[in-house]
Amino acid sequence: MNKVLVTGSSGFIGRELVKQLLQFGKTVVAHSRSHVIEQCQNAHIELMPDSSWMPALDNVDTVIHCAARVHQMDETEEEAQRAYDIVNVQATLSLAEQAVKMGVKRFVFVSSIKVNGEWNAPDVAFQHDDLPHPIDEYGKSKLSAEEQLKNLCLDSDMELVIIRPPLVYGPGVKANFYSLLRVIDKGIPLPFGCIKTTRSLVFVKNLVDLILVVCTHSRAPGQTFMVSDDDDVTVSGLFRAVAKHMNRPTRLIPVPQELLKLMLTLIGKKAVAQRLCLPLQVNISHTKSLLNWTPPYSFSEGLKETVDCYLEHKG
Template sequence: MRSKNYLITGGNGFLGSALIERLMLAKDCSVVAPMRTATDGFSAGVNVLPFSGLNGRNEWSEALAGVDVVIHAAARVHVMNEVVTDPMAAFREVNVEATLNLAGQAAAMGVKRFIFISSVKVNGETTTPGRAFQADDVPGPVDAYGISKFEAEQGLQQLSLATGMEVVIIRPVLVYGPGVKANFLSMMRWLHRGVPLPFGSVRNRRSLISVGNLVDLVVTCIDHPAAANQTFMASDGEDVSTTDLLRKLAHALGKTAVLLPMPVWIMKTVAVLIGRRALTQRLFGSLQVDISKNRQVLGWTPPLSLDKGLDLTVKHFLDTRKT
């Protein structure tokens, strides 16, 4: 049986690098990874190609030669402090036009399966208690990022119908894990320093996914025959409030979280006054997903528990933090 050949975009990103590391544990595959910036540490089986960035005019013939499966993880991600004058156009150029250009060339080159890392934002921004998003819900994207991901999904589904190339769509929630950045890293730093935080009475429910679980789901979708032309939500399968997440992180750090029970309405008001309205949804709103379809269709359950995923994240933070 010949080895499998993969093209992975976003190979030096948080998910892409972890995915390449996992795939290269197998002895029967090779990986092509177009990157703007070369990344050290990949094994000899990874062919890193110089790459100037995603757009609808990229030429992919060299990278796609002999490739069986494309895993498209690169994207213009959600931007908290947008600087471009036309965000929708910027998101569409990368997330829609570049995606469909790559997929079209992949189909023409005989690629069998195209796995698209989309986003829960295709479903929407919030859920109500007891009503988690499901993969087959009617989409309800709100911001430019979510809209662009939904448009890419629609284009890929149409391309699959026209060409026969199998498409798999995966919509992750917030991804954490060793090396996580942004707000998740800030939370660990605050807790490690013992900073009192006003989040002692937040009763929301949020789904998260460790990068290890997301990689495992992607790898499952590479070969599973039932994954073809399906959409899957991605989470750890355990939901948690902001308050409980901080307590779990503090426990993993060997600390006691100092969480003050400030009323949520006060914190929301302050956030709006200082121009951080978007942050209130992440801290106080609920966003849950239902991954029962993954179990039913793929027989997939997350291999890592939420607590184990947080432990691995904290261990990396402690091992690499600057003293």
């Protein structure tokens, strides 16, 4: 691996990935819509089916596809479904087809655990060879992209590797995890004291470490890899761990889990209730054994870096 195209290079995962690639002395083509990333060849390309990637793919041997369309709050379900298909499926396949034409050797696709589903039975973690069962349109679009990439690579010399991360956290995290940090920092009481369901998370540096491994590992092509910190945490345990790292009091009200699910469902937050009250665990034994890989950072180390960054930069 000498020259790498990273899509979504200005995003949460992409930033850390580009940083580490540069530290290893790789030539990086950093794709984004408008950001300029120092020490990289910058490629400002819209992720659309008719976009031309040929100039950005010149002499590239590895593509790491991190960019994706995620849910926007102000769109309907039908609008979201169409946008996911255009960006996450059609545009992804177009990029891969052009990569084949340009002689790219390996295509690493950052998919999502949502391909497997939104939750699993207690103590029955998702595995790499489970039958896919995506629930929402985002997960369905990721599965469709996986399937079409597999078909493409079967008929070409380009190797495909798929990674399905669960919730990714780390310094500079946004969205729901950032909201969690803010709520705990403000000392707002939360009704989550009775939630004992377990979740798999992945620290962004652990995910990036795995991405770098599969870019060159001889046993990676053709495989789908699950990834996590290999140190699952209960929802209430996560809140307590964040509060401890922040040196804040833990203010969790012990509302019975079934009552909490009912309350959230009644106010139109059924999806939130499912994420909080249903387990989502990932089995990474296949990843560890096939690649001889273990996450280099523990959950505690990753959470400390995340909280420290939040406290340093909070407004």
